[in-house]
Amino acid sequence: KQEVTQIPAALSVPEGENLVLNCSFTDSAIYNLQWFRQDPGKGLTSLLLIQSSQREQTSGRLNASLDKSSGRSTLYIAASQPGDSATYLCAVNGNDMRFGAGTRLTVKP
Amino acid sequence: DTGVSQDPRHKITKRGQNVTFRCDPISEHNRLYWYRQTLGQGPEFLTYFQNEAQLEKSRLLSDRFSAERPKGSFSTLEIQRTEQGDSAMYLCASSLQGGFEAFFGQGTRLTVV
Numbered sequence A: 001k002q003e004v005t006q007i008p009a010a011l012s013v014p015e016g017e018n019l020v021l022n023c024s025f026t027d028s029a030i031y032n033l034q035w036f037r038q039d040p041g042k043g044l045t046s047l048l049l050i051q052s053s054q055r056e057q058t059s060g061r062l063n064a065s066l067d068k069s070s071g072r073s074t075l076y077i078a079a080s081q082p083g084d085s086a087t088y089l090c091a092v093n094g095n096d097m098r099f100g101a102g103t104r105l106t107v108k109p
Numbered sequence B: 001d002t003g004v005s006q007d008p009r010h011k012i013t014k015r016g017q018n019v020t021f022r023c024d025p026i027s028e029h030n031r032l033y034w035y036r037q038t039l040g041q042g043p044e045f046l047t048y049f050q051n052e053a054q055l056e057k058s059r060l061l062s063d064r065f066s067a068e069r070p071k072g073s074f075s076t077l078e079i080q081r082t083e084q085g086d087s088a089m090y091l092c093a094s095s096l097q098g099g100f101e102a103f104f105g106q107g108t109r110l111t112v113v
Helices: none
Strands: A004-007 A010-014 A019-025 A032-038 A044-051 A056-059 A062-067 A072-077 A086-093 A097-099 A103-108 B005-007 B010-013 B019-024 B031-037 B044-050 B053-057 B065-068 B075-079 B088-095 B102-104 B108-112
Touching: A004 A086, A010 A019, A019 A032, A019 A086, A019 A103, A032 A062, A032 A072, A044 A056, A044 A062, A044 A072, A044 B102, A072 A086, A097 B044, B005 B088, B010 B019, B019 B088, B019 B108, B031 B075, B044 B065, B053 B065, B075 B088
Parallel strands: A010 A103, B010 B108
Antiparallel strands: A004 A019, A019 A072, A032 A044, A032 A086, A056 A062, A062 A072, A086 A097, A086 A103, B005 B019, B019 B075, B031 B044, B031 B088, B044 B053, B065 B075, B088 B102, B088 B108
């Protein structure tokens, strides 16, 4: 059974900092890995999808990497802004889709 | 396309009552997932469908929970004899196929009093 772990559980940074969120998974037999953002009380918004054959995917200030063999992915956020404050979730897509517990990010003005 | 739609958005029910939630996936999406999320936790997998076939169910899906997708389009999740521990956000997602990008609805927040 796929186990997904996200570190850290919470992160607080001043505006403008670059930051890295980590996701690890136990079973490398995956199709892809997807990063989501969730605002309080809301559904999930897809940020980036990395196929298992890819190493990296970029969208604006976000960059996600994937090392399937070691079971790791990182989400890099450049020049963080207060509007980035949210919970970030990674989901590993194999036969089904399994989530980590998320990293709660606070960006202070 | 309006995305994944869930109804209702909020439901308050008394303990012991039955509730049913509906999910309308993005049209032509064959894969449909249900998740439960409690405060401060990531979404917990409940079940998924490929078209009308229910391919996997979590052990979290006790005999009080049942899900259907009768025509391979919308899906319903029913909880019988609700308990306070069922209070959570219930999320639905769909994707074109397994392994493709998944899109989530806004969720149904259930409160059992």
